[in-house]
Amino acid sequence: MILWQERSDLQSSEEVNRQPARGARDLLPQDVEDNRWICAQLHYVYRRWGYKELAPPTIERLDTLEAAGAIDENVLLKVATRDALGLRPEITASVARAACTRLAGLPRPLRLWYEGNVFQREDVGGHERVQEELQSGIELIGAPGLAGDGELVAILLDACRQLPFHPEHQPTLLLGHSALFVTLLADFPTHQQAGLRQALSRYDMLQLRSLDLSDADRQRAQRLLRVRGEPEAVLDTLSDFSKAAAVDELRALLELIAERARQAGVRLQLDPTFLPTFTFYDGVVLRLICKGAHALTPVATGGRYNRLLRHFAPGDRDASGTGFSFKVERLRGLLQDHRTALSAQTDVQVLVTYRSPDNLGGAMACLERHHRALVKAELLPSHKVEEETTQGHASPGPQVLVTYDHPMSREAATACVQRHRTAQVEVELWPQPCPTLDAARAAWRQRPLPCLEWLTGARDGSAP
Secondary structure (H helix, E strand, C coil): CCCCCCHHHHHHHHHHHCCCCCCCCCCCHHHHHHHHHHHHHHHHHHHHCCCEECCCCCEEEHHHHCCCCCCCHHHCEEECCCCCEEECCCCHHHHHHHHHCCCCCCCCCEEEEEEEEEEEEEEECCEEEEEEEEEEEEEEECCCHHHHHHHHHHHHHHHHHHCCCCHHHCCEEEEEEHHHHHHHHCCCCHHHHHHHHHHHHCCCHHHHHHCCCCHHHHHHHHHHHCCCECHHHHHHHHHHHCCCHHHHHHHHHHHHHHHHHHHHCCEEEECCCCCCCCCCCCCEEEEEEEECCCCEEEEEEEEECHHHHHHHCCCCCCCCEEEEEEEHHHHHHHHHCCCCCCCCCCCEEEEECCCCHHHHHHHHHHHHHHHHCCCEEEECCCCCHHHHHHHCCCCCCCEEEEEECCHHHHHHHHHHHHHHHHCCCEEEECCCCCCCHHHHHHHHHHCCCCEEEEECCCCCCCCC
């Protein structure tokens, strides 16, 4: 028990306690709105392909979260309960569990999409961190082979077309095959395969050089490390390494999606040594990578996980599943670099104020009228209420100032002015674009009027 403590120590402790957990952060209103806008674009694509939303629990049993040993328990955030529970580090395992239990009786293929936060524990420089991310993705259960893999990649490419990527992002879809990787490693000494798997999948030349390999094996591994890039060239090179069926699967998939990728502006790259972080994938694997301001950023990951489905449904040897998930936070960061307001809409927003306390009822009625018309509106009390009431300048009726943020919105703003004049409301059109809501508020403070209507312009929020 602490009986006495220096005041400065108390203040320091309070400052620390007011901060989020290490690795966590607060999302500000604009970030929340942009996240929702991005997710809405993705949901539109999912629904168009016939997918239905599933919301698995955030807290699961540890044996589910470990995904048949594919997820290291050290990354799991465990919950202090009598049962062995934890926060999900990803959502695929939870969907697979639900598909094999409560949804087991539904006809296949089963098409599901989800949105939710995932949590991972990290050890950075000896300090524990909590990483929280928002994910949005799909899972296709019961569609084996090329049909399932082709549908998965096609939906991912459609999502890329729906999202406002900038040409500078250079979106690239990286494709691999976990079974092909296993086949390629089989020619190396058994005791070196684990180290090779790690070095090759991480593209770590230093680790590769540190392995105790013969000169022939080392040269072969180094050559394999360089086998990545344009799909046709890689497939031709792979023929020298392996005759695995996975090579034919990748070739058929690439033929199916090549034109769709071109139309979506997504470059295809084949990498036989690519593996996602979680190791429950056992077929085609994929990762969508974009060029950020300072580095390449992975924004989506996925692949086939038949073995995981069979873990939750031991009696079903034909169980199959494939899916992907978008990292929404990373997407938002990329897109915000080129678009100031992803969630900006071409609709009307209203600021309602009043000049006298006696007019508060009228202001509330004004709010209600706009809300019934499905128009966003908020109350903004006048900072000049007392001054104008004292000087007797308060207007007996409502007054409206209409403004807009883009020259293309001037016509809509003019129509709004005409509607108010028809209703015999004193109205004035602001003479120039007002690029943001804050600027609109500033304009109102310069010319205080009880009701300010703000018409937003282009979706990207660009000012003229």
